Amino acid sequence: MKPNLIKVVIFSLIALVIVGASFLFATRYIYKSKAGVNDILVQLQPASVSTPVNTPFSIAIWLQGDPSKLISAATIPIQYDPAKIEYIAPDTTDAACNAIDTHVALTNAGGQISWSKVTFKADGDLPSGLFCFGKLQFKLLSGGQSNIIYSTTGTAQVVGPGGALNLLVDNNHASVPVANLLGVSPSLTPTTTLTPTTTPTPTACTIDSQCSTGYICSDEGICVSTITPAATATPTQTPTPSPTDIPSAGTPILNFKLKLQGVQAQPLGAAELSLRITVVKKDGSFSKIFPDVTGTFNDGGNITGTLNLEGVAAGSGYRLLIKGPKHLQRKFCDLVPTSTENGAYICGETSFALVAGANEASFVNVPLLVGDLQPQDGLLNAFDIAQMNLNMLSEEEDALDIADVNYDGIVNSTDFSLLIQSMMLKYDEEQ
Numbered sequence: 001m002k003p004n005l006i007k008v009v010i011f012s013l014i015a016l017v018i019v020g021a022s023f024l025f026a027t028r029y030i031y032k033s034k035a036g037v038n039d040i041l042v043q044l045q046p047a048s049v050s051t052p053v054n055t056p057f058s059i060a061i062w063l064q065g066d067p068s069k070l071i072s073a074a075t076i077p078i079q080y081d082p083a084k085i086e087y088i089a090p091d092t093t094d095a096a097c098n099a100i101d102t103h104v105a106l107t108n109a110g111g112q113i114s115w116s117k118v119t120f121k122a123d124g125d126l127p128s129g130l131f132c133f134g135k136l137q138f139k140l141l142s143g144g145q146s147n148i149i150y151s152t153t154g155t156a157q158v159v160g161p162g163g164a165l166n167l168l169v170d171n172n173h174a175s176v177p178v179a180n181l182l183g184v185s186p187s188l189t190p191t192t193t194l195t196p197t198t199t200p201t202p203t204a205c206t207i208d209s210q211c212s213t214g215y216i217c218s219d220e221g222i223c224v225s226t227i228t229p230a231a232t233a234t235p236t237q238t239p240t241p242s243p244t245d246i247p248s249a250g251t252p253i254l255n256f257k258l259k260l261q262g263v264q265a266q267p268l269g270a271a272e273l274s275l276r277i278t279v280v281k282k283d284g285s286f287s288k289i290f291p292d293v294t295g296t297f298n299d300g301g302n303i304t305g306t307l308n309l310e311g312v313a314a315g316s317g318y319r320l321l322i323k324g325p326k327h328l329q330r331k332f333c334d335l336v337p338t339s340t341e342n343g344a345y346i347c348g349e350t351s352f353a354l355v356a357g358a359n360e361a362s363f364v365n366v367p368l369l370v371g372d373l374q375p376q377d378g379l380l381n382a383f384d385i386a387q388m389n390l391n392m393l394s395e396e397e398d399a400l401d402i403a404d405v406n407y408d409g410i411v412n413s414t415d416f417s418l419l420i421q422s423m424m425l426k427y428d429e430e431q
Contacts, residue, residue: 039166040065040158042076042133042150043173052181053140058091059148059176061115061133063158070126070160073118073420074100074133074167075413077154082111084146085178088137090115097132104385105392105416114154116416118423120381123161143180150174155417163344163424250356252309256295258363260324260407261370262418263301267407272296273303278321279312280431282333282351287431288312302364309354316353320361321431326405327368328380329428335361344424370405370415371422378428380419388419 043062051057061076080087087108092098104116117134119126138148150169158167204223208216211223254277275293280286288311295303312318323329333347345366371380373387391399391411403411405418 036166037066038069039168040069040071041168041170042156043170044078044148044150044176045173046176047173049176049178050181051140051178053142056088056137056139057178058094058135058137060094060097060135062130062173063127063133064130064170065128065165067129069162069165070123070128071100071158071165072121072126072160073104073116073423074158075114075116075155075417075420076133077151077156078113078115078136078148079151079154080111080113080138080148081146084141084144085138085148086141087113088139091135091137094132094135097135099127099131100133102382102385104420105389105413107413112151112154114413116413116420118385118420126160138178140178140180145177145179148176148178155413157417157420159420159423161424164421250314252312252314252354252356253358254307254309254354254361255358256305256307256361256363258295258303258322259301259365259367260303260327260405261367261422262406262414263297265301266297266299267301268409270297270407273325275303275305275325276321276323276329277307278431279309280319280321282317282319284431286312312354314354314356317351318354319347319351319431321429322363322368323372323376323428324368324370326370326373326403328371328422328425329378329430330363330366330368331429331431332361332363332366335359337363337366339366369422369425370418371425372428373405374402380422380426384419388416392416 041064043064045060045062049057049059059078061078063071063074065071090103090106100117100119102118102120104118106113106115113136115134115136140146152169156167158165204221205211205217206221211217217223273295275295277290277293279288279290288309290307290309293305293307295305297303320332321329322332330345331347333350333352335352337345339345371384372378373384377383388403388411391403393410393412394400394403395410399411400409403415405415408414
């Protein structure tokens with residue numbers, strides 16, 4: 001019996017080793033099944049770098065998630081020691097590492113990089129599963145070793161057509177050790193840290209031929225885009241309703257409260273803003289635009305206002321379209337709407353009634369999303385990204401009017417982040 005007992009013990013130990021090895025392999029190299037369907041893992045590759053000093057090398061950023069989750073934009077934070085490593089620029093030489101193909105912004109300060117990219121591909125062409133977000137170029141400044149890591153203190157986000165997803169770090173690929181190649185002495189030539197790129201200035205011109213393709217020479221003597229902004233909405237002349245069309249006498253008055261995405265307190269230097277509010281009937285039988293409605297900021301950053309709905313009859317079946325000066329238009333089918341768990345709000349088949357006199361409305365649970373910058377054209381596209389990029393790090397009044405979407409007195413990476421979050425909508429909502 002003793003030999004049989006020994007065999008049992010040996011086979012048991014072998015089985016434990018196999019199970020343990022399988023577990024280690026699965027947890028290290030396979031996308032973890034316990035991760036939620038909305039979780040996206042970020043990985044840095046290669047596992048390590050050995051390089052001569054002052055020689056460029058690249059670090060690739062990979063994203064991995066459920067194949068059903070499409071991705072249209074992301075902001076990735078990276079950290080390094082600027083005393084030992086110098087950041088150079090994005091590496092665009094690898095076409096296979098550009099699934100999200102539009103560079104939005106990259107800030108680099110004190111060893112902290114924040115890189116934002118978006119794509120305007122159709123949903124069927126959006127990346128999913130495992131793909132390369134992009135590559136960054138660095139160089140080692142001195143001997144010894146340092147690390148390039150995924151920053152847990154920077155702003156990180158990832159967005160798809162369905163809304164925001166959860167960006168998590170793969171702890172097995174969160175840091176890339178960078179070491180001086182053995183036998184190569186550090187260069188004695190001092191290196192200088194790259195300064196942030198200055199905001200580009202418009203091209204001066206006197207005639208159209210001096211401008212690039214897609215631009216013309218304006219009356220102010222600078223090249224401007226030929227993208228035609230949406231025409232300013234003009235109130236439509238609605239026929240005066242006959243007495244039989246008016247369910248009750250009197251004019252409805254709308255007392256409204258609403259919120260802007262990213263605004264948490266009363267803005268600096270901004271007390272009011274102009275909104276466009278359109279009243280429509282669900283069945284399409286009526287529409288009236290109020291193009292310049294004043295909203296006033298309060299201490300909590302919310303906006304309040306009162307609109308006399310002259311020409312709108314009291315009755316049922318109404319909806320509202322509300323558009324801000326830097327925002328995508330949202331459709332409201334309830335006077336007190338609530339968003340779903342992921343922040344979405346969909347009208348469905350609902351509508352509301354307006355009574356003669358005061359009508360109280362609170363839209364604070366469904367903020368107006370930023371994205372359609374001036375001049376507005378009804379969608380968030382490459383033009384808005386360019387406007388944001390052109391005004392980056394500016395505190396000038398003209399720049400703030402265009403791109404300071406959170407009204408904090410400067411155009412910076414926070415405004416970019418809010419713009420990326422709005423990629424789940426992209427278009428004005430219509431009737």
